[in-house]
Amino acid sequence: MLQQRVIVVTGGATGIGRGICDALAAKGARIAVVQPELSVAQKAAAEIPGAHGFAADIRSRPQVERMIGQVISTFGYVDGLVNNASITGETALGAFATMPPDQVEEIIDTNLKGTVWCSQAVSRFLIERQSPGCIVHIASVGAFAAQELAAVYCASKAAQVSLAQSMALELAPHNILVNAVAPGDILTKNNGPILEKAREKGSTGLYTRRTPLGHRGTPKDIGNAVVFLFSPEAAFITGTTLTVDGGFLSY
Numbered sequence: 684m685l686q687q688r689v690i691v692v693t694g695g696a697t698g699i700g701r702g703i704c705d706a707l708a709a710k711g712a713r714i715a716v717v718q719p720e721l722s723v724a725q726k727a728a729a730e731i732p733g734a735h736g737f738a739a740d741i742r743s744r745p746q747v748e749r750m751i752g753q754v755i756s757t758f759g760y761v762d763g764l765v766n767n768a769s770i771t772g773e774t775a776l777g778a779f780a781t782m783p784p785d786q787v788e789e790i791i792d793t794n795l796k797g798t799v800w801c802s803q804a805v806s807r808f809l810i811e812r813q814s815p816g817c818i819v820h821i822a823s824v825g826a827f828a829a830q831e832l833a834a835v836y837c838a839s840k841a842a843q844v845s846l847a848q849s850m851a852l853e854l855a856p857h858n859i860l861v862n863a864v865a866p867g868d869i870l871t872k873n874n875g876p877i878l879e880k881a882r883e884k885g886s887t888g889l890y891t892r893r894t895p896l897g898h899r900g901t902p903k904d905i906g907n908a909v910v911f912l913f914s915p916e917a918a919f920i921t922g923t924t925l926t927v928d929g930g931f932l933s934y
Contacts, residue, residue, distance in 0.1 A: 694768030696727035702902020741797030794839035851922030867928025895930030
């Protein structure tokens with residue numbers, strides 16, 4: 684279904700990102716796995732058919748520009764982008780009034796600015812090549828539901844949703860689709876005991892995870908949603924957010 688499509692996945696080596704890479708590769712896509720550490724990206728890419736590893740700190744526009752250039756040099760072109768790399772989980776937790784400036788900057792620089800830098804680089808290439816494409820931001824249910832000790836994180840994810848809408852409007856004349864996916868409670872190796880960690884940081888328990896389906900999602904669930912948005916079946920979908928949350932936002 685996605686044979687020979689070249690798709691860049693930031694933060695693609697672990698967690699949700701790895702689930703996305705595996706799902707796209709299973710449908711024939713060729714994946715550019717991006718991590719800050721080249722060795723981590725290459726190790727993951729070696730386990731994914733047709734993938735190559737690349738290094739970039741997406742907070743740095745020059746590094747992003749260089750990385751996209753390397754992807755194009757390696758594959759010959761690029762068709763799409765998944766903005767998955769994110770400051771999330773315990774790293775994003777903190778009381779709003781006392782969150783240190785460096786933590787605020789890291790969240791905004793990664794989750795929002797990094798999404799902008801990567802999206803600009805890929806969309807410019809697609810426009811210059813006059814080629815259709817697809818860009819997907821991995822947002823969060825936090826974009827729509829307040830989460831205690833995660834004010835800045837939630838704001839960054841709401842910004843990704845808004846960004847997808849505005850990008851979709853501007854890029855539609857170039858046949859570039861832009862959407863977001865909002866995961867709910869997804870179990871990864873790094874966020875297993877997230878509630879316990881929140882309590883350690885002062886959570887009052889006002890925000891608790893409630894998923895009507897009764898279980899946590901998996902990275903594969905998010906990967907399947909991304910595959911759909913890249914598929915021909917989603918050719919008339921742009922500027923929207925696909926919520927994959929087991930019913931979390933139905934409360």
